[in-house]
């Protein structure tokens with residue numbers, strides 16, 4: 001089955017598929033020559049002719065060349081497969097990066113990017129090249145067999161056609177079952193990812209048993225769906241094999257009948273038998289590759305869905321120079337989450353270079369949405385954010401990353417060394433600069449206490465650290481960034497009052513940057529020269545200096 005969408009998704013593979021098909025054709029040609037040569041050797045033996053040195057040399061040479069071709073084909077197929085997988089994964093990951101975190105389903109995304117793409121490998125590198133071989137080789141073999149016995153040629157032609165065409169009757173069903181199975185598989189993956197992420201929570205609420213029962217039900221659903229698919233697959237293979245075996249027997253019977261009737265020589269029967277094998281070999285191989293490759297076919301919907309999810313942002317900016325001053329202008333900024341009435345509306349704010357502005361407001365008032373817009377995780381429906389007179393959308397991703405850094409409340413850390421994590425925004429930061437940033441963020445002592453200090457490899461998302469330690473590492477990482485605009489989104493929520501004061505004092509004492517502090521607690525805003533208050537996505541109050549403590553407490557309600 002040729003799936004046009006899969007060909008489009010793979011990109012520039014037709015050349016590579018044709019090359020692999022060429023190798024397959026060369027192998028089949030060698031097999032056919034071998035069959036003809038072997039037929040004449042056997043016929044010569046039957047005739048009592050023992051001068052077989054030349055013929056045996058030819059057979060040995062073909063065997064060696066065949067071995068070499070097979071040896072060359074495997075790395076070639078592996079290379080083509082790897083290049084298709086890399087290209088597809090790059091496209092998928094680029095698209096995933098443009099989908100806001102809240103709209104992603106990690107389990108489905110992981111299943112699609114890992115299993116779905118892996119499943120396609122066999123389709124591109126085995127099935128499609130073999131399809132070309134199947135179109136040409138059986139036809140050539142039938143013609144050759146017909147020169148020895150027209151009856152045998154006719155039988156082979158019918159059997160090969162049945163073996164190739166009959167299983168297609170099940171294709172639609174197979175694809176339908178495959179899609180159903182893929183849907184169940186991705187659902188199970190999502191549930192597993194979620195259960196693994198939330199294991200401590202589930203355990204503490206005594207919900208592990210319930211979730212594990214739900215996982216068992218989903219796993220059973222998947223098993224049933226897989227068995228249904230296998231049943232169709234077995235029926236299809238049975239019909240195909242029957243055609244191949246009956247075809248071989250009937251072709252030989254036809255050739256032997258021709259020999260008995262004297263219309264052809266004894267060599268013909270042997271040659272037809274060997275040619276029948278070569279006529280059906282590609283068809284059998286196609287069946288095998290189909291079963292390996294159609295797993296990928298069933299993933300095509302998932303791939304397509306991911307690739308056609310509209311990105312929340314389009315990277316079309318060409319402004320490659322990062323901002324230097326850090327002048328932030330928010331002009332009539334409006335964003336509504338799709339299908340809701342929530343977000344932010346008509347925000348206007350001008351922040352001078354080096355100024356610190358606090359953004360306060362009750363939960364759900366739009367503070368993090370503003371941070372997302374400043375980071376360009378999402379694009380506004382109306383209005384704009386300008387940094388140093390350039391619209392955020394006009395920066396290239398690299399220039400934007402060097403202009404604004406957002407530190408989130410629950411920052412992401414990688415399973416790299418502490419040093420590599422800290423170098424995220426500035427790969428060329430020296431060890432001394434890294435240590436200095438860690439001291440400013442009050443996390444140097446914590447890092448030194450780790451088994452290998454700055455060379456300690458963190459667990460996934462820095463899970464061996466406390467929430468507050470992770471926050472401070474993220475602050476140190478942001479301080480190392482050359483970006484002149486820093487957005488701190490509830491970064492001290494996990495710190496005690498004393499550590500929060502030290503960290504905020506140190507940030508304020510660090511070289512001046514434009515800083516936007518989003519916080520519930522007034523203690524995090526003590527260095528602000530101005531504050532604004534958001535309610536229901538709008539600026540409802542503003543003032544000079546840090547926000548008043550009482551007012552902040554009221555706002556947080």
Ligand SMILES: Nc1ncnc2c1ncn2[C@@H]1O[C@H](COP(=O)(O)OP(=O)(O)OP(=O)(O)O)[C@@H](O)[C@H]1O
Pocket residue numbers: 102103337338340342343361362363364365366367368369370
């Ligand atoms: N992905 C989303 N899809 C739909 N609505 C959302 C999404 N994220 C946030 N919202 C809604 O947008 C509004 C603003 O949310 P936002 O996260 O910006 O609030 P916040 O002020 O940062 O709250 P908090 O102080 O609790 O972090 C809320 O009403 C929230 O429910």
